[in-house]
Amino acid sequence: MAPLSLGIVGFGIMGERLVRTAFPHPEMRLAGVWDPSPEAAARLEAAAPGVPMLADAAAVIAACDALYIAAPPAAHIPLARAALAAGRAVFLEKPLATGLEEAEAFVAEAEAAGARAAVNFPMASSPAVAQLSAWRQAGAVGAPQRLEIVTEFGRWPRGWQSDAAGWLARRAEGGFTREVVSHFLFLTRRQLGPLVLHSARVTYPAGDGAETAIEAELSAGGVPVTLRGGVGRIAEDEANSWTLTGAAGAIRLRNWSLAEKLEPGGEWRQAPDALPNEAMRPMVLRGQVEKLAALTRGTPQSLATLREALEVQQVVETLLRS
Template identity: 70%
Template sequence: MSAPIALGIIGFGIMGERLLRAALGHATDAVTPVGVWDPAPEAAARLAGISGAVPMLASVEAVIAACECLYIAAPPAAHIPLAEAALAAGRAVFLEKPLATDLAAARAFVARAEASGARAAVNFPMASSPAVAQLARWQSELTPEALAIEVGFATWPRGWQQDAASWLALRAEGGFTREVVSHFLFLTRRRLGPLTLVEAATTYPAGQGAETAIRARLTAGGVPVTLTGGVGTTEQDDHNTWTLNGAIRLRDWSFAEQAGADGTWTQAPDAVPNERMRPMVLRGQLHGVAAMTRRTPHPLATLREALEVQEIVEAILAA
């Protein structure tokens, strides 16, 4: 059995902490965290409070030197510079999305990485979701005809994201289309095929705030897709559905459901809330990280898939 991959983490906000906890608690056979770096003093305090946590190292360079694969959970503007530094040092990289805030920079980065055979993947957790695997089994019995994606939020950023509101709430790097809708576009690309934007409209507040509503029509592998999203449309932190043919759907991230003859939705027998499914999903992602680092087959999102999603996201936001 192969030894666990040495994993470094840059950025210890919500996602960095979640991945570290998953690595320590659910994927010790796949990865061994060896170092974290984040400039914020509060990040160091939170890291120190995690039992069995790895050290906060002195610099980005120290984390890269210590690891075999670098997980990049910093704000989007830092993604490409950090990834290129790690790749130049011969490391694999696992990035949060989006690839960049600049679409031209993202395209150029992906082209360089593909040309060099870089070991790189992007963290779209639905690649390892048991609920998505259930949808795939149900979908094998259907001919896709139409897809509807709906997302809604009580506020933006969501309640648990307020510590990152300094960038998530702003148009330049944040917004729910980049942060949430991208996951459902990735799922759509995986399940149905290449994405094409037909039309879109986006509503912004005054100033530099992120979008408050979107609507769009797309196709995915030729299948028509409708997409709607808005802030203040639900009392939940977030509510979402991905519904194919009106017959099967993914609800609130983790519930795979089928529609009965009377239109009533029934959950898959093993359906669980997202809070309980997240550790299973992250364990799968971390096993994918180990496989990607070893250049063996894995389910993780490729740079090309992430770029295709980002192309659509930025086109919606520009509409």
């Protein structure tokens, strides 16, 4: 089967990461990229020699079978609408939009049209998450009793995100709750069921800066969930954990990619094939591209749906208004 063509709008951190770690790929070829940044063309040539930097987003849409939208959030839905109208499949970064009303309207119209669209929550293709699911199916947790999510950062944005600090550090579109906590809420939704936010407390700095601390109580499929996160309380760049405890034991995902199980003696033991995030990321993103090819062809896959992404965004935005 001939490979499909992928176009990318937005060649910042996420666009470049996908190109460098997931390509070349047997299911898809890169058709072209567009980014308004003057430096983007040089970075594209270094990452994927020969892939053209096209004139604008419309040219990318015309050249591809599927469009990956890795631009800042305000551009997500306008670009997605244009691509879907042209008959393309769409793969969006999160959040869907900067406002809930716009996101809700878009998801409703996309679902009504049967649009081929999905959102890039990489945990949908994570081997570590697959290990957590296998442990649960084998009875390592039993009936879930509680879940704890912790996300901590030495600074925000993280050092490798400095080029996007102009919007990531601002309250309107950025912040670690949207950028990081949303991934763990997606995982929670997939593992346990619908999310309900019961209470939250958010700390903001003066001005228009993004949040510096959060605390929240939620439930997922009826299971109690505690969430906390903050900036400036650890020395390292970041540390995170997702810990599910049940009647038979506990499992956790630590620092994005380390699946661990609580042993009877009280020690956490990593899965035998556990890898640090830097080593696992190429596997995850190649899996995402494989599933995007399936989405484009109209065959079954397990990427995050628009509805799942909307439910996560609804919780996130309600939390941030608390």
